[in-house]
Amino acid sequence: QQPVQSPQAVILREGEDAVINCSSSKALYSVHWYRQKHGEAPVFLMILLKGGEQKGHEKISASFNEKKQQSSLYLTASQLSYSGTYFCGTEKNTGGFKTIFGAGTRLFVKA
Amino acid sequence: IAGITQAPTSQILAAGRRMTLRCTQDMRHNAMYWYRQDLGLGLRLIHYSNTAGTTGKGEVPDGYSVSRANTDDFPLTLASAVPSQTSVYFCASSDSRGTGELFFGEGSRLTVL
Numbered sequence: 001q002q003p004v005q006s007p008q009a010v011i012l013r014e015g016e017d018a019v020i021n022c023s024s025s026k027a028l029y030s031v032h033w034y035r036q037k038h039g040e041a042p043v044f045l046m047i048l049l050k051g052g053e054q055k056g057h058e059k060i061s062a063s064f065n066e067k068k069q070q071s072s073l074y075l076t077a078s079q080l081s082y083s084g085t086y087f088c089g090t091e092k093n094t095g096g097f098k099t100i101f102g103a104g105t106r107l108f109v110k111a
Numbered sequence: 112i113a114g115i116t117q118a119p120t121s122q123i124l125a126a127g128r129r130m131t132l133r134c135t136q137d138m139r140h141n142a143m144y145w146y147r148q149d150l151g152l153g154l155r156l157i158h159y160s161n162t163a164g165t166t167g168k169g170e171v172p173d174g175y176s177v178s179r180a181n182t183d184d185f186p187l188t189l190a191s192a193v194p195s196q197t198s199v200y201f202c203a204s205s206d207s208r209g210t211g212e213l214f215f216g217e218g219s220r221l222t223v224l
Contacts, residue, residue: 002153002170030211041201041215042154087153091211099144099205099213100170103153 001025003090005102012078012109020073020105022088031064031071032089032099035082042087045073078109114138115216117202123222124192132187132219134202142205143185144169144213145177147198154201160185161207192223 003024010018022031030049034042048064048071059076075082085106089099118133136143141162146154146169156169160179174196176188185204189196202216 002155032211032213034213041217042213044212044214047210047212089154089213098156098159098167098169099211100156101146101154103151 002100003088003102005086005088005105007105008103009106010108012082012107014080014109014111015077016109018075018078018107020075020086020088020107022071022073022090022102024069024090026069026090026092028064028066028069028090028092030091031062032091033062033071033073034087034089034101035084036087036104037084045086075107078107080109080111083107083109115202115204115214117200117216117219119219120217121220121222123224126193126223127191130189130192130221132189132200132202132221134185134187134216135183136185136202136204136214137183138204138206138214139182140204140206140214141182142207143179144203144205145175145185145187146201146203147171147196148201148218149198157187157200189221192221194223197221197223 006021033045036042050066062073064071085104087101089101115136144159145157158177160166200219203213
């Protein structure tokens with residue numbers, strides 16, 4: 001089953017913070033996060049393995065709670081370039097051969 | 112430039128016709144994937160291949176077939192296209208010995224009339 005992302009869409013002003021959530025009904029091995037600009041291919045942001053670690057990428061970070069089968073993506077002091085659609089992808093098997101994506105969260109940052 | 116190449120970039124196809132979308136990677140990744148992207152549904156996995164010579168079904172495999180004769184190529188075939196297969200198709204690859212990051216091609220936009 002597809003992981004469930006929330007919210008479906010969010011509008012921010014430049015400098016504001018946002019949180020995007022991803023939850024699964026299945027036990028997870030890892031969670032991926034990608035960002036896609038309109039008309040382009042998805043681009044990798046980060047991957048989190050089970051163990052509850054938190055990772056960061058510039059002002060974007062994420063956490064993974066394997067017990068709750070949830071991950072959250074944190075965007076701090078958002079920039080115009082953060083606009084796009086964010087996808088979480090989840091894997092159940094070690095080795096990561098079947099990444100299943102959520103429906104996406106559309107983020108729009110305005111000046 | 113290393114990466115994934117998809118062809119064609121865009122195609123309009125009559126229903127009932129056969130179509131093959133091509134995907135080639137030069138990163139020597141062992142795993143390859145085909146996803147379709149439709150508005151509001153995100154990226155849905157069609158088929159995947161863990162290594163050359165093996166393939167597996169994803170979330171939405173019906174109406175599609177794949178082959179993996181070698182490491183670099185992973186073509187997706189629509190035997191008899193239907194309008195519901197109108198979509199943007201992305202090929203991706205990953206190295207299972209690495210981080211698991213997916214590298215995507217630029218996509219193939221297919222319209223079935």
